[in-house]
Amino acid sequence: MINKSTLAIILGGGQGSRLAPLTESRSKPAVPIAGKYRLVDIPISNCINSDIKRMFVLTQFNSASLNQHIKNTYHFSHFSTAFVDILAAEQTPDNPTWFQGTADAVRQCMTHFLNHDFDYALILSGDQLYQMDFNEMIKAHHDSGASISIATLPVTAKEAPEFGILKTDTENFITSFIEKPKADLLPQWTSEVSEESKAEGKHYLASMGIYIFNRDLLVELMKNQETKDFGKEIIPQAIGKQKILSYQYEGYWTDIGNIDSFFEANLGLTDDIPKFNLFDNSSKIYTRARVLPPSxxxxxxxxxxxxxxxxxxxxxxxxxxxxxxxxxxxxxxxxxxxxxxxxxxxxxxxxxxxxxxxxxxxxxxxxxxxxxxxxxxxxxxxxxxxxxxxxxxxxxxxxxxxxxxxxxxxxxxxxxxxxxxxxx
Incomplete structure (x- = not known):
């Protein structure tokens, strides 16, 4: 199985100032969502549901409650290789600074990753709400011969200026990238999407901040001490040099970046048929098993x-x-x-x-x-x-x-x- 050779790296994000005051005493992945979960439960649950059970969570701000939650929640058999480990930013002789960006966080933790055998690194954000079967993305990555894959989401012209927008060729390989394009540039950035997306006016492909890297390439890229961020530096610089696959995802996805999006995502769970389905046998959301009475x-x-x-x-x-x-x-x-x-x-x-x-x-x-x-x-x-x-x-x-x-x-x-x- 391809997923057996995949290592998941979940990025805890920065200080989370846009989610303040919810992040004044806790890290962003530890923010409670849906009344009983934490944000970090979403990417971890997606991994478990995809049978990816070796996970690192990278964090540096207010990590005590996140540590406690993960320690109390994710217990696997002593006879398996499964784990969810927290890696907090630490000063070493080689790295005297805190994480300077997403790529820098991965770079500073590479020694821990390389203690494990893996062919693919699945890099995820700790502050997104979605349900995805990563097996399909990993299979597409493997079958295409790509060295990097990026999960992309079809978006409208109104939404596009908020994202990094990618352009693809007929085989879904990425040919160019632009960060938060202005509206007058958008006509040049359309990509081929499904008929359903076209009908909804979604002609642009936005990066979801979900990446797959081949192990050897990730090791090589992390040697460049100058690059600090995946979305702003690593990915744009790799276009034209590496085979980068766009994996189109058309389900529900939202970035919990600020109070407004956090509030909207939570209240959206009350819809008769919510876009994010908590009542799903195959895509369960896991969290701490509390011994509580019924309401x-x-x-x-x-x-x-x-x-x-x-x-x-x-x-x-x-x-x-x-x-x-x-x-x-x-x-x-x-x-x-x-x-x-x-x-x-x-x-x-x-x-x-x-x-x-x-x-x-x-x-x-x-x-x-x-x-x-x-x-x-x-x-x-x-x-x-x-x-x-x-x-x-x-x-x-x-x-x-x-x-x-x-x-x-x-x-x-x-x-x-x-x-x-x-x-x-």
Whole structure:
């Protein structure tokens, strides 16, 4: 099997400033998604589903929670070669600096990769949402005789300026590349795509940041200390020198690059038939196996077009078009609309809850009679009674100790305490 000779390298990304404040205390791959998963679970699950079970995750910022998640989640048989290992940036006599880009991260970790036998390196991003069978891409790479393959996504003229755009020949080999082209240049950059894509106005091929490199070529390319990034340097410089295959992918894919895309991707999971299918026998998303009770809903609650994770306690509320994460507690008479509640890492016992109420201390979760709309509530927040968080385009971007507003979306920071009657 070709995939048995494939090593997966998952890039954890930089500081993740565009996803702040969600990345203030955690790395980007560790950001909770869909109420119970972490972003890093997506590429790891795609690899496991493709029977690729040797994986490295490269990271350097706020990696403690990511380390803990991977250590507690991905356990394989002692009699197999499977592993998911974290490689954090480290200073050595040869590499005194932190990762300077995607290619530099791979270069600095090459000694660890070369301890393993592999023919192909599958390089993935840790902050994308998609379900792909990598076997098909690896087979196309092998059968074509390519030395590099790039997963490409057909996009429209409106979307194209946000991506690196590739041009291909009749055999799907890449002949040229341009980074984020201006609209007036686009007519020169059309490629052959499927009839279905053409019907949707998708005439351009965007790089998805998913690469396959032949081992020997990757080793050779990493000897050049000047190149720091795959998308901006390695790939453009290799065009015309190497056989680079474009592997067209036409399923759902989104780059979780900022708060807006993160918010949209999560709420998209509540659609009747979501583009990203969590309910799929063949493309399961794996995560930490928590021993949690089922969610409990009491009172005259109305829940519509929402995803509710396990272990929640919901009392007489209205929840519409929202994602409610693990161990969430929502008080009586509250309304949650178009929002993502990440949930909590632990429960408070009844004695602690009772004592807090007696002393006017706000408990973990959402209080009573709250109204929350267009909002992300990070983990372990304490939101008092009668709190009103009404996100929308009427709000200006701002950043405070308790919350951030980006593109009209309110993000309540991890562990924030919002007093009774608080309003945004």
């Amino acid at each position: 409990k809903i009491t009172g005259a609650s109305t829940i519509d077009k929402s995803v509710i994770a396990e272990g929640c306690i919901i009392n007489g509320v209205t929840v519409e078009h929202s994602v409610v994460g693990i161990r969430s507690r929502i008080g009586f008479g509250s309304t949650i609309i178009d929002s993502y509640l990440m949930g909590n890492d632990y429960y408070q016992n009844l004695e602690e809850i009772r004592t807090n109420v007696e002393h006017g201390i706000i408990n973990i979760g959402i209080g009573e009679r709250c109204f929350i709309s267009n909002t992300i509530v990070d983990k372990n927040c304490r939101i008092g009674n009668d709190v009103r968080l009404n996100g929308g385009k009427h709000l200006e971007d701002t950043n405070t100790d308790l919350y951030t507003v980006k593109d009209g979306i309110i993000v309540v920071k991890k562990g924030a305490v919002l007093p009774n009657g608080f309003s945004v």
